[in-house]
Amino acid sequence: MKKILMLFLLGISSFFLWTCSKDSDSDERENAKLFVEVNAYDVKVGEKVYFTVTANNIAIKDAKLYMREQQISNPYQFKEEGVYNVFARKSGYDQSDNVTIRVVSDNIQAIDLTVDKSSIYVGETVTFSAKTGNDILSNVTIKDQNGSQVEGVKWTANQSGKFKFVATKDGYKMSRTVEVEVKERPKGEPNTIYINNKVYTIDTNRTLLYAETIKGADDVDLVKLNKTTTSEGEVITFATYFIDVVSEDFAVEGNTVVSGAIARIWKVIIQEENPEVAIYPGENEMLEIDLQGLIVSSDHQETMNTNDIKKFSVLLRDFIDHNGFVSLNVINTFAGVIYDGRVQSMMSYDVTESRANLSLEFKDNRKTVQFSKDYFKTLTFPKEYKKLESRKLLSK
Numbered sequence: 001m002k003k004i005l006m007l008f009l010l011g012i013s014s015f016f017l018w019t020c021s022k023d024s025d026s027d028e029r030e031n032a033k034l035f036v037e038v039n040a041y042d043v044k045v046g047e048k049v050y051f052t053v054t055a056n057n058i059a060i061k062d063a064k065l066y067m068r069e070q071q072i073s074n075p076y077q078f079k080e081e082g083v084y085n086v087f088a089r090k091s092g093y094d095q096s097d098n099v100t101i102r103v104v105s106d107n108i109q110a111i112d113l114t115v116d117k118s119s120i121y122v123g124e125t126v127t128f129s130a131k132t133g134n135d136i137l138s139n140v141t142i143k144d145q146n147g148s149q150v151e152g153v154k155w156t157a158n159q160s161g162k163f164k165f166v167a168t169k170d171g172y173k174m175s176r177t178v179e180v181e182v183k184e185r186p187k188g189e190p191n192t193i194y195i196n197n198k199v200y201t202i203d204t205n206r207t208l209l210y211a212e213t214i215k216g217a218d219d220v221d222l223v224k225l226n227k228t229t230t231s232e233g234e235v236i237t238f239a240t241y242f243i244d245v246v247s248e249d250f251a252v253e254g255n256t257v258v259s260g261a262i263a264r265i266w267k268v269i270i271q272e273e274n275p276e277v278a279i280y281p282g283e284n285e286m287l288e289i290d291l292q293g294l295i296v297s298s299d300h301q302e303t304m305n306t307n308d309i310k311k312f313s314v315l316l317r318d319f320i321d322h323n324g325f326v327s328l329n330v331i332n333t334f335a336g337v338i339y340d341g342r343v344q345s346m347m348s349y350d351v352t353e354s355r356a357n358l359s360l361e362f363k364d365n366r367k368t369v370q371f372s373k374d375y376f377k378t379l380t381f382p383k384e385y386k387k388l389e390s391r392k393l394l395s396k
Helices: 002-030
Strands: 034-038 042-044 051-055 064-067 070-072 082-089 099-104 112-115 119-121 125-132 141-144 154-156 161-168 178-183 192-195 198-201 208-215 221-229 235-246 251-253 256-259 261-270 288-297 301-304 309-315 321-331 335-350 360-363 368-371 393-395
Touching: 034 082, 034 099, 051 082, 112 161, 112 178, 125 161, 192 261, 192 288, 221 360, 235 321, 235 335, 235 360, 261 309, 261 321, 288 309, 288 335, 288 368
Parallel strands: 042 099, 119 178, 208 335, 221 393
Antiparallel strands: 034 051, 064 070, 064 082, 082 099, 112 125, 125 154, 141 161, 161 178, 192 198, 192 335, 208 221, 208 235, 221 235, 235 261, 251 256, 261 288, 288 301, 309 321, 321 335, 360 368
16 A cells, blocks of 8 residues: 555656646746848849748747738748848747848849049059949948948058958949059169159269359359248348259259159258358258258159158268268158268359248247248259359348
């Protein structure tokens, strides 16, 4: 009798444990949420979309799919263009979130994306245009292969490589991919001028150092002395010099460069209060102020700012020196000149009749200098090359 009672109690316990286990499984299942995946989110009219329903990363094969509360098949063929939301349901599971599918007409127009230059150098800019047929499209979104959006229709390269772009706009097919190749700019090498992505070899026999001069008594060329007054009332006198470095194939007609390239870099030298002779470049570097420059070729011109002048030092045995030495390093993203070699001094550059007047403003005890930058806008060349006979100064 006791044996029968024990078996009865054991059966009841087993049933109770099995029931609890089922309830636990049911609770876990009821807490699971359905998730819908599709093979494509953007399709054409008439194409089929295949759905996969999962819960906790396990496929749920008998879940039902709904669109606008109407059950649909799997796969499902969309017969009209539009935007559709599909979700999944199954008893005992939480309903899935919507998955959105965009259906477009098969005859929708594609964007024709073009770019004005397919090959550029670092620092240069390309311009995109988007059309459908002959109609220009505005407000298109242009992105590169990493998904970064272009601001407007212009893109500036800040590194080398090959970059791919596409254009999109609601109601249109995505454009084909266009590619832009970005190359590193030519690097400056010793004794070269480079501009507009071309490199020119410097003619070491034609590097000349000029002093700006005016006519004195008996038509003698004298170094022009300039004066300016600081905000503190200090009168500062200065003379202006520049160096011309030209390429081996450099040639001009009038004031137009017809071949090769030239780099002209200016500096001023602060003079004594009442000087009789000019202090020239190289005598006292503490008195020298580098200003600005121009690099010009037959097809391009580039302004070189003060910060571009890394080095402009001159070593002369005297004011007139046929075999002086100059070290020049002037460089920015687009142009540059690097030269260490011979310079001939001192050439005369007559500004007696020139209307341009270099204006300097000294601030903070000469630490900051502002100057009239329009003075350096264009190059003019002397009608004849004259060497100064004297370092005498003359105020205009």
